[in-house]
Amino acid sequence: MNTITYDQELDCRGLNCPLPILKTNQTISKMDVGQILKVEASDPGSVSDMLAWSKQTENELITHHVNGELYTYYIKKS
Amino acid sequence: MNTSKRKRLALIASKGTLDWAYPPFILASTAAAMNMEVGIFFTFYGLPLLNKKIDAKVAPQTNPAMPMKMPFGSENFQNMEWPIPNILANNIPGYETMATSFMKKSFAKKGVASIEQLREICVESGVRLIGCQMTMSVFGFEPDQFIEGVEFGGAATFLEFAADADISLFI
Structure with missing residues (x-):
């Protein structure tokens, strides 16, 4: 889990639907193909939403994990 | 893509x-x-x-199912539902403005975009x-x-x- 290296990180803690998705999309659209974005969120709905967004945009959700109320995502730009 | x-x-x-x-x-x-x-x-x-x-404002009088909650105070207080009868909501001057301001505050506190x-x-x-x-x-x-x-x-x-x-x- 901790060994993933990332190029950029985004703090979406405290934000509610749909902001984590909108900010993730805005950030990733400015990154290069193959780069990895780490996103931290506190919105429990972000798990399902991030999976759906990743499937629809074909940006790869490499892994995600939950630690208490903190949701962490690693996304690879496609 | x-x-x-x-x-x-x-x-x-x-x-x-x-x-x-x-x-x-x-x-x-x-x-x-x-x-x-x-x-x-x-x-x-x-x-x-x-x-x-x-x-845009909220119109509680047209939506009796809308929970009326306070955007301030302790978490327990904020989670309390205030049953305001429609007859009151319809007739208190400024009720709509107050409900609108409460909803905007609650949204902002929960990290909802404007x-x-x-x-x-x-x-x-x-x-x-x-x-x-x-x-x-x-x-x-x-x-x-x-x-x-x-x-x-x-x-x-x-x-x-x-x-x-x-x-x-x-x-």
């Missing part, structure tokens, strides 16, 4: 209260973030959502905003009161766009 044809979302926004202003802008901005092509047709009471300054913020993201991500010409004529709206980039048209304009939509919703 998705190589197949982009999915298309066609929305009609027909309501102008603060609570009902959210669904079209949330769905449109999210769909655009999901690489969809989006158009919203603003008609009747939805049209003022295109005003430069949005003045309508203006979501609309801005829609504009930036190329969502088509179509104002209903007939509504403008009926209610006396002028094109220069709306934000930049609004197109004007009627039912046929919307239907032409919606004919190729994958998702169409009336809100």
Whole structure:
């Protein structure tokens, strides 16, 4: 889990639907193909939403994990 | 990137209260973030959502199921529901303004975007905003009161766009 290296990180803690998705999309659209974005969120709905967004945009959700109320995502730009 | 044809979302926004202003802008901005092509047709009471300054309020008297909660105090206090009878809600002067201000505060505290913020993201991500010409004529709206980039048209304009939509919703 901790060994993933990332190029950029985004703090979406405290934000509610749909902001984590909108900010993730805005950030990733400015990154290069193959780069990895780490996103931290506190919105429990972000798990399902991030999976759906990743499937629809074909940006790869490499892994995600939950630690208490903190949701962490690693996304690879496609 | 998705190589197949982009999915298309066609929305009609027909309501102008603060609570009902959210669904079209949330769905449109999210769909655009999901690489969809989006158009919203603003008609009747939805049209003022295109005003430069949005003045949407909640109308608790038309929605008896709306929970009345306080945006301040301890967490327990905030989670309490205040059963305000409709007869009171309808007659207390300023009740609507108060409920609107409470809802805006609760939304901001929970990290929900403002309508203006979501609309801005829609504009930036190329969502088509179509104002209903007939509504403008009926209610006396002028094109220069709306934000930049609004197109004007009627039912046929919307239907032409919606004919190729994958998702169409009336809100």
